[in-house]
Amino acid sequence: MTKSGMKVGFIGLGIMGAPMALNLMKAGHMMFVQTRSKVPAELVDGGATLCTSAEEVAKRADVIITMLPDTSNVEDVLFGARGVAVGLKPALGGNGQPKLVIDMSSISPMATKKMAERIHALGGEYLDAPVSGGEVGAKAASLTIMVGGLDSSFERARPLLEALGKNITHVGGHGDGQTTKVANQIIVALNIEAVAEALLFASKAGADPAKVRQALMGGFAASRILEVHGERMVKRSFNPGFRIALHQKDLGLALQGAREMGLSLPHTASAAQLMQVCAAHGLAGLDHSALCRSLEIMAGHEIAAGDVTISA
């Protein structure tokens, strides 16, 4: 442990959480972990302390990170029986500072605002810090991290976040990190759908979709999605990557939030339906670039020839 090491709790050691906790341990932090899944041997061997509840994690650590599947899981872990909130008595850590909860799950921005208020009311601090970059980014400590919360909390968290990711932005107040993540997932889904419509039109009209994609890269149609996911559509390379099933969850957050706010997101809603077309055909385990399959199925025509492999 280095001099700068903190007492860090980590709750949720799934596909994303396990490598993230490991990266924090490697950065010299004292780890207190709790999870429903199996704790990786590497964490135990490295000296991480296994806790039996979120309450215990919150009692023993000064910063408590959560990395969980969905909004309800975070609510349970924070405010359920033997949850983090119970462990925040007292809310001041051994370092004399308020205990800091950092939720790195991708969950509802609206629920996040309420949970942040409750943690602050208990004397703790809260940051929402969802990530993008997937399992690869989690392992390589190259995640993009979008953060909402107080400036002072963000500065305290910075050394931890820098051990986990590269592109770290403090967007604004409580919930703004989650809001940014939702906005990101809206654009990514709709840009994939846009590229699919364009390449399908081109292919059906008899043009070479690979050449069309290349020509479009030079102009206003240029995007990371045209570059990466457009190439996947042309090469029929649909191994994930980021699975349609996960993107469906994120669009669900967008549509639920939009409904709560009284906001119409017509193309997000339609993209969610097109993902269900994919799911109906057993394709939800494919990379989200395979969203093009929904349009192809509807058209009875494929952007390019080639097998569609499923490795779900």
Add this chain to the structure above:
Amino acid sequence: MTKSGMKVGFIGLGIMGAPMALNLMKAGHMMFVQTRSKVPAELVDGGATLCTSAEEVAKRADVIITMLPDTSNVEDVLFGARGVAVGLKPALGGNGQPKLVIDMSSISPMATKKMAERIHALGGEYLDAPVSGGEVGAKAASLTIMVGGLDSSFERARPLLEALGKNITHVGGHGDGQTTKVANQIIVALNIEAVAEALLFASKAGADPAKVRQALMGGFAASRILEVHGERMVKRSFNPGFRIALHQKDLGLALQGAREMGLSLPHTASAAQLMQVCAAHGLAGLDHSALCRSLEIMAGHEIAAGDVTISA
């Protein structure tokens, strides 16, 4: 006139055609022009020959360029009374090569294939070479040009196209240039709509859309549209640029083509309807980034505060 100067006909001297013809004249070509609008003094002063019909242009020039508003205009100019086809007798030019028709309008890919066949059947050659880059690109000779047709025709046309644009791609056979242009306009429209949904969600959720846009630029949501049009939405800078009314025409080509081919383009169809929401509110003269106004009107909430200026 330089040694490499060709006898170039130019039909259609509108907002785009006039500066393009001027650039060709400046490059040392002998110009034969015909238009329904007024011929710019600079062309006359520079020695361009005014013709009274498309037929005369085709008789006197070796390469005939058309730059017209829509499919029916090109069909009329090529195959109507006193049209280009009549002037293609004989179809060999003074240089001993088949006369070359280059249609640089943005029109139907399907109609283009038929017209190309008819011109070739008459002994001429045909390229479709639609552009993007607008009036600014036309004046600066920096247009993006997407070309369909024979390799040999493309090589003959290259010196002319290089006097008009910078990013010139020979995509494939007849019609593939128009197909690529349609694909481009589909992606641009849908990426604008995607950015609008994301920034509207973020703004309504209380986040700063400028900061959210900045955070998103680093990841998979990155695109030219997020960069340029996203900034316009945040800064409420809707002076064209490329007008919604023109983009409506292009989406019409996409939807008409899709219908002819038996292809469903759900988001293109929806974007066309959202553009009509803009038109219903007198906004069709604004830059196409103002497509966000349709969603804002539906939501009763704006991405950012600020006036929406109309300079139609």
